[in-house]
Amino acid sequence: MTMTQPADARSDAADAVLDVRDLRVSFGPGLDAVDGLTLTARRGETVALVGESGCGKTLSALTLSGLLPSGAAVSGSAVLDGLQLVGRREKQWRGLRGSKVSMIFQDAATALNPLMTVGAQIEEVMAIHGTHGRAERRERAVQLLASVGVPDAAHRARNHPHQLSGGMRQRVMIAIALAGSPDLVVADEPTTALDVTVQAQVLTLLRDSTRDAAVLFITHDMGVVAEIADRVVVMYAGKVVESGTVTEVLERPHHPYTVALLASVPDPDTPRVGELPTIPGRVPPLGERGTGCPFRDRCPKAQERCAEAPPLAAVGDTGSVAACWFPEHTAQTDPAEEATP
Numbered sequence: 001m002t003m004t005q006p007a008d009a010r011s012d013a014a015d016a017v018l019d020v021r022d023l024r025v026s027f028g029p030g031l032d033a034v035d036g037l038t039l040t041a042r043r044g045e046t047v048a049l050v051g052e053s054g055c056g057k058t059l060s061a062l063t064l065s066g067l068l069p070s071g072a073a074v075s076g077s078a079v080l081d082g083l084q085l086v087g088r089r090e091k092q093w094r095g096l097r098g099s100k101v102s103m104i105f106q107d108a109a110t111a112l113n114p115l116m117t118v119g120a121q122i123e124e125v126m127a128i129h130g131t132h133g134r135a136e137r138r139e140r141a142v143q144l145l146a147s148v149g150v151p152d153a154a155h156r157a158r159n160h161p162h163q164l165s166g167g168m169r170q171r172v173m174i175a176i177a178l179a180g181s182p183d184l185v186v187a188d189e190p191t192t193a194l195d196v197t198v199q200a201q202v203l204t205l206l207r208d209s210t211r212d213a214a215v216l217f218i219t220h221d222m223g224v225v226a227e228i229a230d231r232v233v234v235m236y237a238g239k240v241v242e243s244g245t246v247t248e249v250l251e252r253p254h255h256p257y258t259v260a261l262l263a264s265v266p267d268p269d270t271p272r273v274g275e276l277p278t279i280p281g282r283v284p285p286l287g288e289r290g291t292g293c294p295f296r297d298r299c300p301k302a303q304e305r306c307a308e309a310p311p312l313a314a315v316g317d318t319g320s321v322a323a324c325w326f327p328e329h330t331a332q333t334d335p336a337e338e339a340t341p
């Protein structure tokens, strides 16, 4: 393992539309809910942010959308198309949301305005960010609804959210997110509430309709990652523990936490009897994270050295990085094995 800067951060930064470096979200001393997030994304690329509940995924997303709760202090850097997002005031964010960055939430039922027709909600985004006339906005809203797979779009545009199914509402959310042609779409578990068939349709749609934007796709489901992502960033207890291309991370995971996450994905070819394997233990809550490797209480490979925090470092020669003293799938031998005659 070489102690270098994250390889993928360096090599991709030049053509990245989103460049996040050492982003931190803190609720006070020792309460860093996001503890050094580094990632890049190019246009047309989907980067999945993965981890169990409480790992800091949503707070990362809210930081990039300027929607953090009060009391959260942000440091580090997040540059989107040359624009520094960290440190912006709410007033400045209002001009950016929709046109630079837009967010798709898990629950379209609460994210949409129940009192407005869905067409009007799409037109509203266009009115704020575009120069189109009213008739043109109306026509484009219908086109956009049709392009996200809403049948009979002209009629549906006049519906209120409660008149649509969950899958249709989520398509409307995607249409709203795309209405201002943003550079970055942040999608926080956008298909978790949908049944499996609709989920697959919405994932395909999201992928096809975001060719001009970078997408940060948040999920706890490695099965979904395989469907949608180009690259993967795995978070644990606020920290990035592994990142790399989807092929590399899914086929040759280096961090024991990634290995454990992948082991809990159902195999579609083998109908499972009983519960899925889950990772024993839980993510340490904020305030109980201490020093050392954050995964060591749950890690089957933990050793004495893990009391010291492992740095994020290049593993192998594929551009993946991982924060582990004893990563899997590397030519490197464990120091413990080296000591054995």
Ligand SMILES: Nc1ncnc2c1ncn2[C@@H]1O[C@H](COP(=O)(O)OP(=O)(O)OP(=O)(O)O)[C@@H](O)[C@H]1O
Pocket: 027, 033, 051, 052, 053, 054, 055, 056, 057, 058, 059, 060, 069, 220, 285, 286
């Ligand atoms: N407003 C807040 N005040 C204090 N702590 C918070 C606040 N919001 C979130 N946290 C804490 O920050 C950590 C990360 O939360 P976050 O919502 O980002 O997790 P997540 O990875 O999105 O989890 P999930 O998969 O459940 O959505 C958690 O420990 C959470 O308890």
Ligand code: SF4
Pocket: 255, 256, 257, 293, 294, 295, 296, 297, 299, 300, 301, 302, 303, 305, 306, 310, 323, 324, 325, 326, 327
């Ligand atoms: S550093 Fe140690 S405890 Fe942490 S993931 Fe690697 S082997 Fe496990």
Ligand SMILES: [Mg+2]
Pocket: 057, 058, 059, 188
């Ligand atoms: Mg969340």
